[in-house]
Amino acid sequence: MDIPEKYKQLWSDWDIRVLILLSLFVQIILIFLGRLRKTSTSIWIRMLIWSSYLLADWVADFVLGQLSNAMDDSSSSNAIIAFWAPFLILHLGGPDTITAYSMEDNELWARHLLGLIYELIVAFYVLFRSLPNTHLLAPTILIFLVAIIKYVERS
Template sequence: MEIPLKYKQLWNNWDVRVLILLSLSIQIILIFLGRLRRTSTSRWIRMVIWVSYMLAEWVANFALGNLSSTMDDSSSSNVIIAFWAPFLILHLGGPDTITAYSMEDNELWARHLLGLGYELFIAFYVLFRSLPDTRLLMPTLLIFLVGIIKYVERSYSLYKSSVEGIQSSISSLSPTKLERTNDLNGLSQDFWLYSATKPSFIDVAPYSDQYFKIKIIVMKMSAKEVLMVIRKELSYAYDEFFTKAIVNHSILGYVLRVLCSTCILLAFSLFVLEPKHDFNKLDVAITYVLLTTSICLDFMATIMLMFSDRMVIYLLNVN
């Protein structure tokens, strides 16, 4: 059965627009529901997160591949369509709340990083097709910068959560760095215990002297306190294995956070100031949705970062 021509034409006109909005919707789902996966036992929530996680990369890649075929050399909308390409790179970088769905995903960090080359080639080809019109070149490059940073952050988080990455972090964590057990507040002590027991997550015995210190601390606790400590340690482990926490909670991570937020705001300002009388009104509306939603999601991610336990621990240990 042949598909009627009018439906084919309708899809040709709307395919990229629908896909890019779908990709954005998946990012919204992941940033909010990704946090619930750690504590929720609902099968429906886990199913939605799993489906969204599986679709996120496929939809973004498919939309990116279709951008060039949507462009018409005689249309002024080429420049605004090219502006959408870096948003798809940004979506491929994923939200801070979920980088992997399982530990096996972390072992694919190299393949994920290599994929950046192919995706950037397609995105820059789309940008090249929009030239010599350079009206939105600066905001496009700003979002490109943010997208590349977020993509590399995710790849690095995947690497640090792989067996190889965990082994490297354990080998760099000498016993002298774990000696401080006195005068620690509750959160710092819980994080110290997590750091000291991290080798156990990959079936490596912790340092013997640290093992005895852990034993002494735990024996002084009540059963309820031990369960609370275990809950905290598993929470830290989840953040490190399945989110961008290990990147975000570092000096470089804080700098990149400010840089990315600034770039998104600048891109939004430049787009607002750019005359848009010859652009398709629907395309302009979609672009505003992409920009405003990116600002809101970045703001939400910053709030989550600021009020996380790891941020409190970092501030308490700043000399």
């Protein structure tokens, strides 16, 4: 079964926007339900929190990859694309209500630190590719600093 061309074009136009909204939605779930992971007896709430916790990192990683692929030298929207990169690093830092799903996750700080280095390389690549468009450079750098601090706190 082949996907019709109009759906391929629709996804090509909206993929980054939809994935950023998905990342934001997962963060909202973790913010509001994260503190219930230890007290809730409902299996559905615990499964939702656990799957959101696992999905949060994957979606942010994937969107950063999509952002790096979307950068082209001729586009005037590169500044907007680069503006989303620090928000995704901020999402990788996670909400304060759930920094780790279990105590074993806290022992994986070296993996999180390696992930931070990799994600920062990709995010700086996206920022570097957008440098001719400096309209949003100052707010992007400020959000980068906050995002790095947030991610280091998680690690």
